[in-house]
Amino acid sequence: xxxxxVYIQExxxxxxxxxxxxxxxxSPALCRxxxxxxxxxxxSQYFAxxxxxxxxxxxxxxxxxxxxxxxxxGIEHPDAIITGTCFGxxxxxxxxxxxxxxxxxxxxxxxxxxxxxxxxVGTSLAILTDTKSxxxxxxxxTLSFDAALLDAYMQMQLGNISNALVGAHxxxxxIHFELFKKCGYVGIEGMAPYADISVAMMLTAKYxxxxxxxxxxxxxxxxxxxxxxxxxxxxxxxxxxxESPEAVMTGVNGNPANDTPYLELAKRLFKNKPLLTYKxxxxxxxxxxxxxxxxxxxxxxKETMGSIMVINRTEKNxxxxxxxxxx
Amino acid sequence: MREPVYIxxxxxxxxxxxxxxxxxSALLNKRSGVGSMKYLTSRHRExxxxxxxxxxxxxxxxxxxxxxxxxxxxxxxxxVALKEALNEANLKREDLRGVHFISSTIVGGMDKRExxxxxxxxxxxxHALAAVQNCGTSTERIASYFGPFASLSTVSTACSSATNxxxxxxxxxxxxxxxxxxxxxxxxxxxxxxxxxxxxxILDSRPCRPFDKERAGLNLGEGAAYLVLESESSLKxxxxxxxxxxxxxxxxxxxxxxxxxxPTGEGAYLxxxxxxxxxxxxxxxxxxxxxxxxATQNNDESESCAIKRLFENTPPPxxxxxxxxxxxxxxxxxxxxxISLLALENQFLPASLxxxxxxxxxxxxxxxxxxxxxxxxxxSNAFGFGGNDSSIILSKV
Numbered sequence: 001x002x003x004x005x006v007y008i009q010e011x012x013x014x015x016x017x018x019x020x021x022x023x024x025x026x027s028p029a030l031c032r033x034x035x036x037x038x039x040x041x042x043x044s045q046y047f048a049x050x051x052x053x054x055x056x057x058x059x060x061x062x063x064x065x066x067x068x069x070x071x072x073x074g075i076e077h078p079d080a081i082i083t084g085t086c087f088g089x090x091x092x093x094x095x096x097x098x099x100x101x102x103x104x105x106x107x108x109x110x111x112x113x114x115x116x117x118x119x120x121v122g123t124s125l126a127i128l129t130d131t132k133s134x135x136x137x138x139x140x141x142t143l144s145f146d147a148a149l150l151d152a153y154m155q156m157q158l159g160n161i162s163n164a165l166v167g168a169h170x171x172x173x174x175i176h177f178e179l180f181k182k183c184g185y186v187g188i189e190g191m192a193p194y195a196d197i198s199v200a201m202m203l204t205a206k207y208x209x210x211x212x213x214x215x216x217x218x219x220x221x222x223x224x225x226x227x228x229x230x231x232x233x234x235x236x237x238x239x240x241x242x243e244s245p246e247a248v249m250t251g252v253n254g255n256p257a258n259d260t261p262y263l264e265l266a267k268r269l270f271k272n273k274p275l276l277t278y279k280x281x282x283x284x285x286x287x288x289x290x291x292x293x294x295x296x297x298x299x300x301x302k303e304t305m306g307s308i309m310v311i312n313r314t315e316k317n318x319x320x321x322x323x324x325x326x327x
Numbered sequence: 328m329r330e331p332v333y334i335x336x337x338x339x340x341x342x343x344x345x346x347x348x349x350x351x352s353a354l355l356n357k358r359s360g361v362g363s364m365k366y367l368t369s370r371h372r373e374x375x376x377x378x379x380x381x382x383x384x385x386x387x388x389x390x391x392x393x394x395x396x397x398x399x400x401x402x403x404x405x406x407v408a409l410k411e412a413l414n415e416a417n418l419k420r421e422d423l424r425g426v427h428f429i430s431s432t433i434v435g436g437m438d439k440r441e442x443x444x445x446x447x448x449x450x451x452x453x454h455a456l457a458a459v460q461n462c463g464t465s466t467e468r469i470a471s472y473f474g475p476f477a478s479l480s481t482v483s484t485a486c487s488s489a490t491n492x493x494x495x496x497x498x499x500x501x502x503x504x505x506x507x508x509x510x511x512x513x514x515x516x517x518x519x520x521x522x523x524x525x526x527x528x529i530l531d532s533r534p535c536r537p538f539d540k541e542r543a544g545l546n547l548g549e550g551a552a553y554l555v556l557e558s559e560s561s562l563k564x565x566x567x568x569x570x571x572x573x574x575x576x577x578x579x580x581x582x583x584x585x586x587x588x589x590p591t592g593e594g595a596y597l598x599x600x601x602x603x604x605x606x607x608x609x610x611x612x613x614x615x616x617x618x619x620x621x622a623t624q625n626n627d628e629s630e631s632c633a634i635k636r637l638f639e640n641t642p643p644p645x646x647x648x649x650x651x652x653x654x655x656x657x658x659x660x661x662x663x664x665x666i667s668l669l670a671l672e673n674q675f676l677p678a679s680l681x682x683x684x685x686x687x688x689x690x691x692x693x694x695x696x697x698x699x700x701x702x703x704x705x706x707s708n709a710f711g712f713g714g715n716d717s718s719i720i721l722s723k724v
Contacts, residue, residue, distance in 0.1 A: 081580070086461050088483075097444045097519065105370045105522050113523035114585050114712065117433065118462065118483040123713020126582040132597055135580035135715055136491050139483035141463035147480045154498040158329060178448065182455035220478040222470065228424075286461075316467050318479060 003239055006156045007211040008324075009163070010072045011201035011294045014038050014061045015282045016193065020068050022298050028281050031195070034187045035177045036283060038196035054111065058089045058171035061198040062121040063128060066167055069200045070129065078202070079161035080134040082151050083122035084144030084168035086286035087176075092116040094175050121169055134161065142251075144168055145199070145290035146220055146312055146320035152203045153218050167200035168290035184257060185315075186284055191254035195283025199290035201297070207327075213300040214325040216240035216307070223317045226268065233269060233309070236323050244270055245309035245323065249296045251288060253279040261313060270309065293322055300326045329501045333569035333724070335557045336416025336509075338408040339665040341550030341652040342377035345389075346411055351669050354677045355696060359651050361534045361546045367516045374530055376516055377548025377653020379404060390472070396443075396457035397468065399436035400549070404658075405469035405513030408551035412509060413473065416555035417567060420474045427505045428466070428476040429496050430553075431488035431512035433657035435465040438517040465513060477505070483657070485711030486619075487578075488512050489552070490660030490719055494576045496556045506561035511661030513551035520656065521547055527586060535622035535654075537647035538631065538692045540684040545621040548653025552661035554668070571671055574704065574722035575608065577601025581714025587625050592633025594716035595619075595708065599637050602706065602718040610638045613720070614700065615676055617667045617707040620647020620692070621654050626710065631689040644693040650680035660709035660717065667705040667721050674702055 016031050017024040019041040029039070038061060043052060046064045055063075062083075070076065087093065096112040114120065119137040126135050134155070138147035145168030152164035177194050181187035186194035203215065217236035221228065237244060248270050250262040266275055276299070282291035289312040296308040310322040339346065342360025343353035353360065361377045379386075386403040387394065390410070409428075413419075418426060439457045443450060447458050466481040482492040489512030496510035514520075524530050524547055531544035554573075562569055579601060581594025588595065603610065619630055634642050648666050655662050666677055679692035703723045710716045 086463065096523065097441060100441065100518060100522055101445050105518065108522055108526040110523075110526040110528075110586075113526050116523075117485050117712055119485050119711060119713050119715050120585070122484070123580065123582075123585070123711075123715055126580040126714065127584070130582050132580050132582050132594065134578045135484075136482060136495070136578060137484050137715075138481060139462035140466065140479065140481035141461060143463070143480075150480075150504075151495060151498065154502040154504060157502045158498065160498075175447070176459065179450075179455045179459050182450075182452050183459060185459075220480065222428075222477065222479045223475050314463075316471075318467075 004157050004205060006153055006215040007204050008213050008215060008297045009202040009204040009211050010069050011212060011297050012065050012068050013291060013294055014041065014065045014198040015291060016195045017281060024281055025298065025302060031193050033193050035172065036193040036195045056089050056091050056115060058091060059121060059124060062169040063125060065198045066125050066165060066200040069202050073202045075163060077129060077131040078163050078165040080152060080155060080164035081122050081125055081131060082148040082164055082166045083137045084148035085118055085121060086139055086141055086144050086170060088118040088120060089115050090171055090173035090176055094173060142286050142289060142314050143220060143312060143318055143320055145287055150218050150220060153215060156205045162206065163202060163204040165200060166203055168287035169198045170285040170287035171196050188255040192279040193283045195285055197282055197285045197287040197291055199287060199294045201294060211327055212297040213327060216325045217323040220320045224319060233321055236321060240323055240325060242307055245273060245307045246305050247274045247276050247308050249276040249278060249292050249308050249310040251279060251312055252277045253284045296324050300324055330503060330558045332497045332500045332573040333557050333562055334554050334571050334573060335562060335567050335569050336412045336555035337665045337668055338411025339552040339662055340379055340404050340407045341655060341662050342379060342548050343651045345407060347669060351673060353651060355675060357678060357680060359534060359680050361653050369518045369521050371521065371525065373532060375534055375546050377546055378516060379549055396439055396454050397460060399439050399465060400515035401432055401435055401465045401513045402468045404515055404551040405430060406472050409469055409553045412553040412555050423474045423476050425506060426476055427478045427499060427508040428470050429480045429482065429492045429508060429510040430466040430469060431482040431492040431657050432462050432465050432514050433483060433485060433488060434517055434520050435462045436460040437519045438515050441518050484715040486656050487660055487709040487711035487715045487717045488657040490709035490717040491578060493554065493661065493664060493719060494578055494717060497573055497576055500556055500558050506558045508556045509553050510556060511553035512658040514549055514655055514657035516547060516549040529623045531622065534681055535650055536681040537620035537622040537650055537679055538627050538686060538689050539682050540686040542622045542627060544623050546653040548655040550652060550655045550658050550662050552658060552665045554661060554664055569724050571668055572722045572724050573719060575602040575606025575720040577605060578717045581716055583714050586712050588629035588710065590629060592629040594714040595630055595633035595710055596636050598716040598718040599706065602720050606720045613643050613704050613706050614702040615643055615670060615705045616645040617663050617705060618645050618647045619708040619710045620649055622649065627689060634690055642690060644676050645690050646677055646679040646692045648677045663707050664719060667707045671702055671705055671721055671723055674698060
């Protein structure tokens with residue numbers, strides 16, 4: 001099968017950086033707190049007051065960033081809405097659990113349950129935009145976004161769709177910050193903050209010089225051997241007609257337990273290539289890899305770099321490789 | 328060229344049995360697995376459920392793993408079903424490097440977290456790991472029991488999750504991203520899930536009655552099922568005879584309401600229509616529909632309307648096997664795909680149970696297991712909250 005070209009037309013974010021903006025490229029907000037909340041845009045321009053009351057900050061961020069991308073692209077109904085979220089709404093899940101305990105399984109809020117379900121963002125978006133096309137949600141730990149991106153990429157290869165709104169959304173919770181700290185995931189001295197991250201991007205099969213970059217390939221793998229990784233990345237580069245990526249974007253976050261495998265991998269695969277990081281800017285959370293692809297796409301658009309390999313890794317040694325190319 | 332997608336193995340566990348054989352026997356003998364709550368420790372003992380008739384200890388013994396705060400019942404059910412599916416497809420540990428795994432679940436390991444939620448703030452690291460487990464954790468733990476799969480992924484689209492996992496797997500085969508993908512879902516009963524559905528007031532206090540005028544809601548169930556999807560070239564290379572073909576699939580969004588389906592079943596209609604289109608079939612080619620048929624007022628009305636719109640006045644035999652298994656939510660799509668596969672392999676109609684009175688404008692489900700014509704093509708529906716609607720078509724080979 002011949003490879004069809006896939007592009008990122010637009011991409012935006014709501015995080016600890018200035019929302020819905022790329023001002024982080026010139027004047028990044030610096031955060032030294034171990035736990036940071038997103039800088040929210042004024043939501044009232046996106047929602048009616050009654051929607052505002054019922055929605056959590058998580059849902060509002062996810063919908064606002066998605067609506068912003070749709071608006072910038074001038075697309076009302078995308079061919080697909082593909083969402084990645086590991087936890088869905090933590091506020092609603094923890095809220096429902098609290099009610100279960102305190103009310104002894106009586107008088108519970110159905111709204112908490114409904115909004116705790118992981119596909120709430122994807123389907124709310126469909127309802128809000130009256131989009132009846134393909135709609136799915138991946139919830140695969142820190143690879144949730146990567147799985148969503150892979151879905152869009154494969155469907156474009158198959159010619160099923162010609163554009164897709166792909167997003168990843170994760171919120172923070174005080175309860176989870178303490179739990180994650182115990183697990184050694186966040187809160188380590190000197191590491192990126194645990195932060196809210198909402199990213200949306202429009203993938204398109206249509207070439208346009210305004211597009212941010214090309215998605216030249218994406219692969220996911222589980223506990224791969226060194227040879228397997230080599231074979232897989234070489235194949236991706238070959239298809240993209242590249243010898244090697246010009247830079248490597250990794251999920252290094254300042255926590256040695258997280259960083260060491262990334263650094264070893266980058267050194268082994270792409271020796272002497274500059275390493276880019278994004279978690280220092282956007283923080284750590286399960287949707288972070290979406291911020292990595294978002295940042296790489298904008299870097300390719302605005303700087304003279306030719307290609308970036310974005311590497312994402314889970315603690316169980318699942319890996320994803322996303323190869324982005326300058327137009 | 329799209330690669331055709333075949334099914335070369337399947338495994339299942341639900342309230343009506345462990346494995347395909349027990350499942351088949353229950354269906355042929357019209358034996359429901361819905362009954363009184365035995366293993367779930369909810370205060371709502373009065374609510375009937377479709378429990379897998381094994382305790383966690385028995386399940387752990389079956390698969391040979393020890394108690395651990397992370398060992399959710401979802402993982403145990405998933406392992407049992409996946410084992411059967413891999414066996415049937417003759418896939419061994421050394422083959423897994425070339426096999427991708429996509430699982431689905433809605434609340435994954437919540438059965439573990441809810442047990443100590445009140446003491447979570449002071450819990451140790453091991454319990455903190457259990458508290459932060461997510462849908463992907465279930466997938467990884469099921470996978471790691473077997474060995475090094477090529478890649479993992481997890482779908483979570485409420486009650487259509489497992490069908491969407493199958494569709495995602497089909498993309499991988501069709502786009503040459505993979506030769507073999509095992510896909511499906513696993514979901515155990517949890518206090519969280521039971522109370523969630525109860526808060527929506529859609530649980531029947533009696534065994535559920537899909538498509539009946541007097542229907543009063545669903546029964547929650549639990550279970551897991553996986554199907555091995557394989558490309559033609561891989562089947563040839565491995566010398567494996569396929570069980571059937573995944574001829575078509577469709578995914579659409581109702582885009583109507585967070586939990587309710589539109590009265591006309593627009594999403595359901597579009598999903599079924601897309602599946603037919605993909606399979607290059609017309610409505611009259613379908614020999615049986617395994618409906619989503621939850622037995623809620625809303626679903627059965629909306630699904631009936633969608634089926635009647637698409638199949639006009641001559642729909643094929645239709646039934647809902649949720650009257651056997653209960654609604655197994657995140658696993659229902661794949662459990663019902665295996666039930667459809669059994670119907671195809673054994674030429675019978677999984678008859679609806681507890682149906683007495685037709686509902687106004689509703690479809691009339693089959694209650695006789697004997698088909699009037701050969702069953703060659705089966706459509707299986709799964710619809711989720713928010714209108715995540717999906718439909719697949721299995722075809723005899």
